[in-house]
Amino acid sequence: xxxxxxxxxxxxxxxxxxxxxxxxxxxxxxxxxxxxxxxxxxxxxxxxxxxxxxxxxxxxxxxxxxxxxxxxxxxxxxxxxxxxxxxxxxxxxxxxxxxxxxxxxxxxxxxxxxxxxxxxxxxxxxxxxxxxxxxxxxxxxxxxxxxxxxxxxxxxxxxxxxxxxxxxxxxxxxxxxxxxxxxxxxxxxxxxxxxxxxxxxxxxxxxxxxxxxxxxxxxxxxxxxxxxxxxxxxxxxxxxxxxxxxxxxxxxxxxxxxxxxxxxxxxxxxxxxxxxxxxxxxxxxxxxxxxxxxxxxxxxxxxxxxxxxxxxxxxxxxxxxxxxxxxxxxxxxxxxxxxxxxxxxxxxxxxxxxxxxxxxxxxxxxxxxxxxxxxxxxxxxxx
Ligand code: GLA
Numbered sequence: 578x579x580x581x582x583x584x585x586x587x588x589x590x591x592x593x594x595x596x597x598x599x600x601x602x603x604x605x606x607x608x609x610x611x612x613x614x615x616x617x618x619x620x621x622x623x624x625x626x627x628x629x630x631x632x633x634x635x636x637x638x639x640x641x642x643x644x645x646x647x648x649x650x651x652x653x654x655x656x657x658x659x660x661x662x663x664x665x666x667x668x669x670x671x672x673x674x675x676x677x678x679x680x681x682x683x684x685x686x687x688x689x690x691x692x693x694x695x696x697x698x699x700x701x702x703x704x705x706x707x708x709x710x711x712x713x714x715x716x717x718x719x720x721x722x723x724x725x726x727x728x729x730x731x732x733x734x735x736x737x738x739x740x741x742x743x744x745x746x747x748x749x750x751x752x753x754x755x756x757x758x759x760x761x762x763x764x765x766x767x768x769x770x771x772x773x774x775x776x777x778x779x780x781x782x783x784x785x786x787x788x789x790x791x792x793x794x795x796x797x798x799x800x801x802x803x804x805x806x807x808x809x810x811x812x813x814x815x816x817x818x819x820x821x822x823x824x825x826x827x828x829x830x831x832x833x834x835x836x837x838x839x840x841x842x843x844x845x846x847x848x849x850x851x852x853x854x855x856x857x858x859x860x861x862x863x864x865x866x867x868x869x870x871x872x873x874x875x876x877x878x879x880x881x882x883x884x885x886x887x888x889x890x891x892x893x894x895x896x897x898x899x900x901x902x903x904x905x906x907x908x909x910x911x912x913x914x915x916x917x918x919x920x921x922x923x924x925x926x927x928x929x930x931x932x933x934x935x936x937x938x939x940x941x942x943x944x945x946x947x948x949x950x951x952x953x954x955x956x957x958x959x960x
Pocket of ligand 1: 659748794825856
C-alpha cells in the first residue's frame with residue numbers, strides 16, 4: 578500500500594509540475610488522462626461494489642504484511658478473523674483470555690477504517706473442552722454451561738463493541754443428517770435448543786448495536802436450507818434478537834445452481850433477515866464434506882478447462898449478488914489469494930485448490946475481471 582501512496586504522491590508532484598510549467602493545453606490533457614488511468618488501476622473490488630455491499634476477507638494476524646496487506650487494502654473494506662476469535666483461541670481456559678491476535682486485527686480495522694465481522698461466538702468446533710467439563714470431571718450442568726457461555730459472550734463482545742459491527746453468534750447448529758434437525762453437539766446435548774436462543778440474547782445484551790447472525794454451510798442446498806429456514810423462523814417468531822443469516826458460500830465450480838441460490842436468498846430474506854455471504858470460495862473440486870481422494874490422474878493442476886468453469890461460476894454468483902442489491906448486506910471471501918486457502922488442507926490434506934479471485938502470486942485472475950466488469954444495477958426507485 579505504501580507503494581500506492583508513493584505513486585499517488587509522485588503523480589501529484591508530476592501533475593503540479595506539468596500544470597505549472599507547460600502552457601500547452603494538449604500536454605495538460607495527457608497528464609490528466611494518466612492520472613485517471615492510474616486511479617482506475619488502483620480501484621479494487623470494494624470500489625466496484627461500493628453501491629452494493631461491503632466486500633470482506635478472512636484474515637490472520639500475519640496477513641498484514643507484503644502482498645497480502647496490499648491486496649487487503651486495495652480490495653476489501655471488511656475483515657473477518659479466520660480463526661483467532663473462535664472460543665478455543667480467544668478463551669482457551671475458563672479464567673484465561675488470549676487477546677493479542679484478535680486485537681491486532683481489530684486495531685488494523687480501526688486504523689484503516691474497515692468494517693469487521695466477529696466470528697464466531699458459539700460453535701461445536703474449535704471450542705476448548707473446558708466449557709463442557711464440570712469440576713469433578715463429568716459433564717457440566719445446563720445452568721452452568723449457559724452461565725459460562727454468557728461470561729464468554731459478555732467479555733468478548735464488550736471488548737470489540739464499536740469495532741465489530743456484526744457477529745456470527747451461532748455457527749453450524751443444523752445437523753447434516755436430513756432426518757435430524759439440530760446437530761447433536763455437546764452444546765445441544767447439555768442445553769437443548771436453549772443454547773441458541775440464549776446466545777443471541779446474551780450477545781444482544783452485550784452490544785445492542787451489533788448485527789447478530791446465524792451462520793451455516795450448505796445453506797442453499799434444499800434439504801439443509803429448509804431446516805435452517807425452520808430454525809430461523811422459530812427464532813424470529815419467538816422474538817429472539819437475530820438480525821441476519823450468513824450463507825457461508827463454500828461452493829464449487831459445480832454447485833450450487835443459480836436457481837438454488839436465488840431460492841435460498843428469497844426464503845431467508847422473506848423472514849425479514851439480512852442475508853450475507855460470509856465465507857465465499859469456489860473450489861475446483863466437487864464440494865464434499867467427507868474426505869475424498871485425488872482426481873483419477875492424481876493431479877491437482879488448475880487446467881484451462883477448470884479455470885473457465887470457475888470463471889463462469891463466479892460470474893453467475895456475482896450476477897445474482899448484484900440482483901439482490903439491498904437484500905445482501907455483505908460478502909466476505911474466505912482467504913485472500915490462492916497462495917493460501919484452508920481448502921489446501923481440507924478435505925484432502927496437501928491437495929492444492931484455487932478457489933479465490935487472486936492467484937498464487939496475488940495477481941487478479943480472469944474471474945476477477947469477469948466480476949468487476951458489469952453494468953450498474955439501477956436502483957429500484959430510479960427511472
Ligand atoms: C467453517 C467455519 C470457518 C472455518 C471454515 C474452514 O466454515 O465457519 O470458521 O473454520 O469452516 O476454514
